[in-house]
Amino acid sequence: MKLKKVQIKNFRRLQDISFSLEKNLSVIVGPNAIGKSTIFEAIRLAKAIMFPRAQDELRNVLIQLGATSAHYFNGQLQYDISNLARDVERNITIILAMQFSEEELQFIKANRQAISYRYASSQLGRSSEDPNFDLRSYFSTDLGKTSVENAGATIDQLLADLSPQSLIEFRVDINAQQISISNPVLNIFVTHLEGRLTPEKALFSYFPADRSLPQGEVAIQIGPQDYKVQSDSHLAHATAKYGRLKQTVVNQTVLARVTDIDLKPQFDSIFDTFLPGKEFVGLAQKLTGLLAVLIRDKESGKIFDIDSLSSGEKGLVLSFLLFNTSLSIGSIVLVDELELHLNPAVSRKIIPYLADHVISRSDCQFIISTHSAEILRDAYERDDAHLFHLRNEKDISPVLPQDKKEVLEAIRRLGASTESALTSKALVFVEGDSDIDIFTAAFPSLITSVQLQALNGRTEVEKSIRELLKAEKDGTLKERQGFLFDLDRRPSNLVGTNLVRIEQLNRYCVENYLLDEELLFDLIVKHSTRPPTSRGEFTSQLKEAALEQLDAVCLTSIMEEYRALRASLATAEIKSRSIADIAALQLQRLKDLSMKATELLAVSDWETAFVTRHSEAKALLAPKWEYDWKKLCSGKQLLESLQRKYQINIDLSKLKVELAEKLGQKGSDDILALRSIFEKLLP
Known part of the structure; x- marks a missing residue:
């Protein structure tokens, strides 16, 4: 199964975005708090509504989203629409357009009868879980048999029109009163496909950024006691997977003896790529009776428990172990900030390993959000990956090498990186480093998601503006760039555009906004x-x-x-x-x-x-x-x-920073005037 298109309207931070997925590896970048994780939450919610794996999956997802509690009210599941909708007066709409593979279509056809029972029971408003047992009396009556026959006829009609090339739109609409879906029969197809999997496998899996890795002993369960927890950890309780590191290793070790799958090569592949010098030894019971997952340091020969790895290393080992062992052919995987707690040297290996060792083997589809420059760069440069830039709540665009290379090269010449251009709320060029120091000290909250880049004086600023104005005219500039420079008693004749924002100070230079007699006196007395x-x-x-x-x-x-x-x-x-x-x-x-x-x-x-x-x-x-x-x-x-x-006995640049910081805290008119000019450059 492949997710080919996503459209999200009025969900949390997102107003209206739509993007198409053509490759098995897609990477989403954008500024902090812009809504990258919200995309995953929307897909997760839509999946739980339209094709839940378990009866309580939707309830659990809504609890995770803070939209309901762990209790029912008057026998009905209640949810708080204000925790889901951007505008509570408008519907939330989530559309997932997908394609079935030939093998999946054949499986659906082969299981036509079971799916017919599922559909017939759903028409009665009953759970689709094992309807043969739940509704055995009803399905023994003539009315029940007729409903199953009618369901089968509907399924046959749908299957006749389906092929691996068919793009199927799954739609969910949510408001304060109800949740509605577009086609219940097609939803059951997906539910049935995932229902054939054992609990350690998943058709949809979500790896959130909130990772809580336990230290020390955890309760280990095998068999039916762990079935529900293991199944829910894929999506309904996605954060639970990070607390199951040892449990996952134990499960896989036990299953390895049944399925003849050797777990050691999986571990060693991960270690050799990301943590060279370590290898998986096996399981052991400590003298205290606690379970240990043993790792050996090849150089020293020392054997230690996996708990001794860092948080980033444990998260990485668990994630890639699950990538290698828990995904089915054609699984859809949502991964939020896989690089968390990892250094750049390790992050640099993530995309190549995913593409060459996971996706190529399993034909899975990965959608990843990131702030990592290394992951961004790899996704941008690889032919088998697709890079998307989430600019704001209603704009997500593909970053295509053929129409981006020239303008990003121009931005690099200005001293800014491709990563800065794509992961910042705004990219603003100023004349010098001292300007950056002053802006950062004067209004730090405004600068948080803004990338400031110093150029070598006004001449370079105006030269760079002309280059980017030409790029915009040629149609190759897609990202907004901002330029802020001094007046210098020389008003500029350059005119800004929508993508090339230009602001010239109305005073001689930035330092003119720091000339507060009262504060200057205090600081000079302090440092003179x-x-x-x-x-x-x-x-x-x-x-x-x-x-x-x-x-x-x-x-x-x-x-x-x-x-x-x-x-x-x-x-x-x-x-x-x-x-x-x-x-x-x-x-x-x-x-x-x-x-x-x-x-x-x-x-x-x-x-x-x-x-x-x-x-x-x-x-x-x-x-x-x-x-x-x-x-x-x-x-x-x-x-x-x-x-x-x-x-004055301190460096002048430090004095300027101290001035700017205190004036910002004071909220002086001069700093507010400077801030208002700067804000004009922001989206």
Whole structure:
């Protein structure tokens, strides 16, 4: 059986998403708390509603989801729709489109009579579990026999239209009053397929991220006492599988003697790949009477209990042991953050092992969610894996190498990784590392799921913006990118788009938002060897230091005219030209320069005129600076001058971080203004 398409509407975090599954290995990435696990919970809930393996599977899943309690009320199963629905006024809809294999269709046809009884009993509102016993009197009557015959005719009609290529839509709709399903007969087909499996096998299995691995002795049961617990651990009580590590090993060891399946190669395959140097020895009883699953360290020869492995190692061993032993041909497996508690070196081996040792052998279908850069990278680069990016509550898109490679390469050139682009809520590029430090300190809660990447100044920022604007125009840019850069007294003419968000500060630089006189005074007194004597004196000196920058600002604007008087030719001007052409071009440049210089020098008393121009420019700007000096001066330069004046004895970058952190906690107007600009870059 293959899951080919999933559609989820109004379920928890998810508003409306739909995606198709073409390969046996699919990986879902996205920011934290965006809804990746919610996809698995939706599939799990739909399975429990439409084709439960046990009568209480739906009840157990709803308990796990917090939508009901362990008790019934007035004889009916009650559930809290607010714990399931995003909007309680709208229906929850979950659609699973699947295909049966040829072998599965043949099994269904061969079991037509048993399925007929299941369907007939379900029409009476009775449990489908062993209806021959439960309703034996009814099925002995003419009415009962007729209902079975009619059920068989319905099944025959459905089977006549089914083939391995048929895409079957299983739909469930949920509201506060009822749960409805689309086709009860087709649901029974799936239920019957899973019903043929022994309890250690599953057609649907869920591996949640919440892993609680017990230490020490656990109760070991064999046979009927463990049947229900083992069966429920696949999906209804999915977290229970992690508490059954020793129980699973015992069960498999006992079964190995019956089925002639050697458990040791399974263990050794896992150890050789992920934990080299260890091997499975077997079971033993300790002197205390407790059961031990023995592992040997090959190098030292030391034998120890499996409990001595780390949480990540035990979770990995259990997961892959179950992958190898509990799945049936065509099983559908949902795995949430398999890399949990594992280092990158181990995570790097997960996808290759799954593809080459599990999926290739069992033809199972794995859907995995991850935050691991190693798993993401492998899924992106392998032809037998499909990568999906869950961007938000209504957008999940495949990441295709043919239309992503170019733009992701452009993002890599900006210093960000493919993983950052796909696993962050937003990717925002800023001018420098100090900007990142300030933003992170000022509003940490906002930055949690945002990837900040520093570029090398404004020139690189604007160059990168142009590259991504071109990529968007070409249709290769799919992910939103944000750029935030300083004003620098040079307003940018670049215009942002839906995917390339551009924000320019309305002050000279980021540091201008940190110029709070009260807090600056406190921190300078704390860290200075020559602090100001009073707050009033400091406020005056701070403003005075800022206004001192006005001379340089006016001078820069005047000198700009003379910087254009460049005598030599640029490299681009002489490229591909002959020496004679270059000589002629250079001569003309010198003549033009001579004429311009003559024109400039024609002013009488040139030096006095220069000083006058500067004075006039300063007089023109002074009133505005007097009022708006906090916005117009260079905050970076001002803090540097304060460090020199007051002999601040900590690194200036640390002072900025401390300033930003305290201003953020204070909720100052300046930081709130900076935050509002930053928020415009976020989805």
